[in-house]
Amino acid sequence: MNSDDFFLNLEHHFKSRLPFVAYRKPNNIVTKAFLQKTTDLHVTQYFQESGFVFAPFDDSNQTVLMPLAQCEVLTCELEMNTSEKHYSNSNQTNDEDKAFHVNLVNKGIDAIKKGLFHKVVLSRSETVDVSENISISVFKQLLQTYTSAFVYCWYHPNIGLWLGATPETLISVTGNRFKTMALAGTQAYLGIQDVIWQKKEQEEQQYVTDYIETQLKSLVSDLKISETQTIKAGNLLHLQSNISGILHTDLHSVLKKLHPTPAVCGLPVEEAKTFILKNESYNRNYYTGFLGELNLKETTSRNTKKRNVENNAYNSIKTVSHLFVNLRCMQIKTNEAFIYVGGGITKDSNTELEWQETVSKAETMKRALMS
Template sequence: MNSDDFFTSIENQYNRQLPFVAYRKPNSLEIKGMLQKTDVLYTTQDFSASGFVFSPFDNNEHTVLIPLENSNTMTTNYHSIPDHNTKFVEVISEYIHSEARQNHINLIKKGIHAIENKQFDKVVLSRQEIVELSDTNPFTVLKNLLNTYKSALVYCWYHPKVGLWLGATPETLLKISGNQFSMMALAGTQDYKGTLKVDWQNKEKEEQQFVTDFIIKNLKPAAKNFKVSDVETVKAGNLVHLRTMISAQLKEDTALKQIIDAMHPTPAVCGVPKQVSKQFILNHENYKRDFYTGFLGELNLKTTVAPRLGRRNIENRAYLLTKEVTQLYVNLRCMQIKNNRALLYVGGGVTKDSNPEKEWQETVSKSLVIKNVLP
């Protein structure tokens, strides 16, 4: 399908108020679309179905599913516009001194205070920002995201009974292909200043290490043969983060639900320990995260993969295997479009060494990822 027809199909679907998702995986040309045939709100509890899931931060709430069996699928290759204008929006100083800044700084101070009182070691605290839109066509925003963020998972997700969400996330939650498991520990943030040679402070190293330690500890009962990469600096739009890649083999009879329950939400978006930090977030952030810091992606999709064979066998197509693959991403750098407005979501990890003013600045930098693509 050519990309004009692809966009026409999803626009028609949206105009008919039927659910869909259009997404492009990191560093890929291909955009995939899943267009649900009716407006039924499907959910999944055991993660055994095939389709595309959209799950909220609060794992006590429902995960929405676009089931493969009730959808039409399509793909296209999208050639991004080269040198897309990556203007970075100026932050007006008046805004910096606004009530929003004071509220966020107060929230961070409460978080630091709770850490000093030994309630938990880390908590990720966030805020919502509302931007008036001059053009509310989600496909203008989607194309801007596609043109600007090639190494992110870019998506536009819609359900008439839930809402319209878009984003460009740098973070994989997990990938499971057969019994092969991989996951990413991403945390620590600085503005990108033209180089990946970055000095990281202990605060950022520690907040990222919390994520790696959590993943390994909670995956241990279900997996073996762990491989853990060195910590590296990666670029995500106008920012850089610290990242560790973790891979392992799942033990037999490990259910996907067991893994998702153990992993989500990770300390990259929640905290350590999980339950108390989550409760702190639910009690003290003065808005509802909904799907921000939840996860989204392909669930149990049959995928043809080449097995890892020696060179001699590469030509032998008879060896191609079909595996069920699940590939989920953390819903960061995202927005919801509602009544001519974009609701942006930004947060950051708070530890004992956090500086409230710097945490505020970090959320301002993160908000530019989305503001940069708004019409």
Template sequence: MDQNSFFEALENQYAKQLPFVVYSRPINSVIKCWLQEDDTLHNAKNFKESGFVFAPFNIEEKSVLFPKANCTYLEIECSDIETKTIIQTEILPNETERLQHTALVSKGINSIKNHDLQKVVLSRCETKSLQDTNPITIFKRLFSTYKNAMVYCWFHPKVGLWIGATPELLFKVEAKRLTTIALAGTQAFNESESVKWANKETEEQQIVTDFITKQLEPYTKTMTVSEVETVKAGNLLHLKTRITSVLKDDTDLKSIIGALHPTPAVCGFPKAKAKDFILQNENYSREYYTGFLGELNLKQATTRNTNRRNIENNAYSVVKTQSNFYVNLRCMQLKDSSAKIYVGGGITKDSIPEMEYEETVNKSKTIGSVLE
């Protein structure tokens, strides 16, 4: 299938108001899409299903599933997509939003100083008008702009339209091998300055790493934790640690999701208390922001050499089940000719409310740069 036919199929699906997802994983030239045959709303019940899943921040709410059996799957290899140059218009600062967010952050800091929490991630939502409301066009810009992110456009007429470019892997599982990322700490990228991290960011990163390793420990046979490194996502820098483990034979996917989601990188620590604080104090619903999305239990064939099988090729195929989920960060919801852009940041005892607000402004520029 060529590029024109691929995107024409997507445009036709959207014109019919039928569910679809189009996406490309980080550092990958393959663009994939799932086209659901009707507008039935399917839910993932136990994460033993096969398809593409879109899960909310609050996992107690329902996760949407595009079942493999009910979808047409397409993919193309594409190193770049031609997109027209856009003139970026900045989202003008809103004094009411600034005051509301700094007050929220101050409340979070007080809760941490009172020893109720160690960290909490607080977010807000800002709205930007759109001149071009075609989500496929916006996805093309994302793909061309953010090569180190999972870029996607997801639509279901009974749920909504979401677009994002997330740098954060929640986890991936191939057979019994699990890989996950601890990603926390944020600063604006400046190529003329050397990178320096303050105690607040390094502490935030360590909280996430410690949480993940502790949560995974009951389910794993072995675990390896990498050194911390600095990574770039758009115009931002983050601290990153890679964690790999081999799962015990009796571990299921739902248990891992329950153990890791939401991580301290998008919720806080302790998880239950931080989540309660968010639900009670943010004064808006995150919906699928800081949820996760990705391929669920897809079969992948690999080849192994052997002298005992397949005499002709000295090889045989081994089918493994693979799932890969990305945290829904740097995302927006398109609705009524406008984009609702979701942004947040990790709050610790060393946080400064005004600087936390500025961090959310920088993050909104990252995803907002593809909008007209």
């Protein structure tokens, strides 16, 4: 399908108040859409269905499913930019918002010093006035700007409209092989990736890596963890370790172990989560939850050199899931966009720097709104 028809279909579905999700995986030219045929709200508990899932931060709440069997699936190919654009920070923020967030960070640091937890991820919501019916144009802008992120536009009339460009994989599974990542630490991209990381960011990233290893080691074999590297996501740099192995359990069991990770919650997870729910000034909803393809069938060729009919015998069909953490995202309600941003707090955190980190992260979404 050509791109004009693809986006016209999205516009029509949205104006008809029918559920849909459109998305593109990182460094990919294929953009896909699931257009649900009815307004029914489907949920999943054990993640055994096929479709697209949208899960909240608080795992005591329900995960929404757009079932493959209830959807029309569209695809199109879009040309990718060769590089992501770099923008300066506008720094247009509210003094009252800053005062609240700085106070929240101080509360987190005090709790860490009292031994309640080692790390906590604290976030905020920033509101931007927008014009109505901008959803598809914002999605197009995100696609053009953030080629290395998982970019999506998700809508259900009973829940609302969400868009994002997240750099973080929760888990990818092909057959029984999985890949995930430990992503933490943030600094502004200033033209080079060979940068120095402070003790606070290195410690934060190691917390996440160690936690994932501990959570998964009883469920997997052949567990491999890469060296930590600096990766670029939009106008930001992060520390990342890649983790892979072979699963010996179902996806639901793994998700219970991984979500929420210390990268979006803290460590220990339950203590940090309790602090977040009590002290943040808003409901995160689907921010820092996860979303993506669930149990789709994928055909792969084991021997691409054979050109005769016997080649069919070398094809295999595997079940694949690609789930991403819902970061760098926003929710649009009528004439307002609610942008969600946060950062990891440790005993070494500096309140002013933590505030500036959230300002930098908010720029990811603001650029799409203001283009």
